[in-house]
Amino acid sequence: MSSHSIGLFIDFENLIYGLVDKYGEQGAYETFKIHLLSEFAAKYGEVCCSFAYADWRIKAVNQWQIDLYSRGVELVHVLGR
Numbered sequence: 001m002s003s004h005s006i007g008l009f010i011d012f013e014n015l016i017y018g019l020v021d022k023y024g025e026q027g028a029y030e031t032f033k034i035h036l037l038s039e040f041a042a043k044y045g046e047v048c049c050s051f052a053y054a055d056w057r058i059k060a061v062n063q064w065q066i067d068l069y070s071r072g073v074e075l076v077h078v079l080g081r
Helices: 012-031 034-042 065-070
Strands: 005-011 046-054 074-077
Touching: 005 012, 005 034, 012 046, 034 046, 065 074
Parallel strands: 005 046, 046 074
Antiparallel strands: none
């Protein structure tokens, strides 16, 4: 494990749209797991901060708000696409 501190910045809206394009809406919901991103990032150092950027009013992305928030990810609202 590295002794570096890193930040995790997630373009969440585009991440989810990519999963929806590939797997469909239900498949995206079943496929995306925030802990997998956290585990991947931890390979590069200690994650000191996590941010997820999206227009949180959009149904396709807002269903993950509670899971992200409960894992310490700060939600950043971005208006529009």
